[in-house]
Amino acid sequence: xxxxxxxxxxNGDAEAEVNGWVYDSVGGFWFRGGVxxxxxxxxxxxxxxxxxxxxxxxxxxxxxxxxxxxxxxxIYFALKGARKVIAIEPHPGAFxxxxxxxxxxxxxxxxxxxNAGLASKPGKIxxxxxxxxxTVVTYHRPGNCNSGIPAVTLGELMSRFSIxxxxxxxxxxxxxxxxxxxxxDYEHVRLFKELIFEYHPYAVxxxxxxxxxxxxxxxxxxxxxSRNRGVAHCIKRQAQ
Numbered sequence: 500x501x502x503x504x505x506x507x508x509x510n511g512d513a514e515a516e517v518n519g520w521v522y523d524s525v526g527g528f529w530f531r532g533g534v535x536x537x538x539x540x541x542x543x544x545x546x547x548x549x550x551x552x553x554x555x556x557x558x559x560x561x562x563x564x565x566x567x568x569x570x571x572x573x574i575y576f577a578l579k580g581a582r583k584v585i586a587i588e589p590h591p592g593a594f595x596x597x598x599x600x601x602x603x604x605x606x607x608x609x610x611x612x613x614n615a616g617l618a619s620k621p622g623k624i625x626x627x628x629x630x631x632x633x634t635v636v637t638y639h640r641p642g643n644c645n646s647g648i649p650a651v652t653l654g655e656l657m658s659r660f661s662i663x664x665x666x667x668x669x670x671x672x673x674x675x676x677x678x679x680x681x682x683x684d685y686e687h688v689r690l691f692k693e694l695i696f697e698y699h700p701y702a703v704x705x706x707x708x709x710x711x712x713x714x715x716x717x718x719x720x721x722x723x724x725s726r727n728r729g730v731a732h733c734i735k736r737q738a739q
Contacts (some may be wrong), residue, residue, distance in 0.1 A: 507543065518548045529604055530680050534578065535603040536571070536595060537572070538674055552670070554732055557581040557693060561662050563653070563691075565617045565680075566673035568635060570597035570610070573699045576670075577609040584609060584626055585660060589616035589624050589639045589648055592631040615649045616641070619683035623647030638675035638702040653680065653687035664690030671695075675702030681710050689717045694733045 515522075520531045520539055526570050528541040536543055543582050545551045552572060558580035564573045567586035577719045586601075588594045594614045601610050616624030618641040625644035629637050635715060657664065669691040671677045681688050682705075688694070694714075698707045714720055718733035 506690065509719060511695070512556065514544055518544060525621055533604075534574065535600070537599045538569070539601060540569060540571070540632075542568055543571045545725055546575045549668065551730075552576070552695065553622070555579075555668060555670075555693065557668055559666075560666045560692075561585070562664075562710060563587070563656060563667065564670050565669070565671040566614070566678070568593050568672075570612070572596070572602040572672075573610045573612075574600060574604050574606060574668065575627075576668075577606045581609065581668075583660070585656060586609065586612045586660075587617055587651065587656075588608050588612070589614070589626060590631065590634040590637075591626070591648075593634055596631065602661070615651045617652075617673060617680055618650035618652060619679045620650070621649045621652060621655070622651045633724070638673070640675070641679070653684055653690075657687065657690070665692050665696070667691050667693075669694040669696075672697045675694060675699045678705050678710065679702045681713055689735075690716075692735050697728070697730055698724075707731075 520529050522529050528535045528537050552575060555722045557576050559582050561583045562576045562581045563585045565587045567573045567588040570586060573584045573586040580679055588597055601612060603609060606652055616639055622641050624639050625642040626639050627637050697711060700707050711720060712722055714733050718735050720731050721735040722731045723729055
């Protein structure tokens with residue numbers, strides 16, 4: 500029986516079975532092959548079964564994974580050959596589950612988890628009062644709040660972990676922070692060789708074209724989705 504699926508995953512039982520996931524009642528985790536998760540949430544299917552990031556070449560690269568949630572994408576990148584994954588997740592509950600999943604997969608030496616949110620400027624991220632399921636559709640915004648968590652910038656991360664952007668990948672699925680970061684900190688975004696991000700215009704009341712106009716200075720982007728939500732995969736053009 501499927502346990503702890505996301506509440507909107509009404510067909511979770513069948514989906515797990517079709518995709519070959521098995522529950523280990525002794526160890527208390529889901530597994531398929533050598534991959535393990537404490538709870539089988541919908542994003543695991545998206546990443547491991549439906550190819551959300553299969554277009555990325557991460558072998559030997561550093562990946563900055565923004566909106567890492569329970570660690571599904573970070574674990575995927577690590578297993579696909581990433582040299583290091585910097586996994587940024589602001590929600591405390593999701594972050595705690597990510598730590599469990601990293602340990603289950605023995606990837607502590609590859610994945611560096613950070614309980615923070617990405618922003619264009621240092622400060623704090625104000626965490627909305629939502630549970631672990633709802634955080635995947637919630638933009639936790641920078642702001643002045645007493646009980647917030649740190650906001651980190653790309654510049655801080657690149658300096659702290661000695662990231663060479665020309666050999667690194669930036670992934671963002673942060674429900675709106677992509678607008679703040681791309682539009683207000685493009686000087687660091689443009690250092691990355693490759694980016695992939697979900698865009699959420701409704702969260703910030705700005706059109707996705709605002710992002711694409713900025714990115715087209717340096718990148719060739721392919722977009723899949725609608726005006727309201729989708730995924731952009733951008734590869735930096737070779738210098739002329």
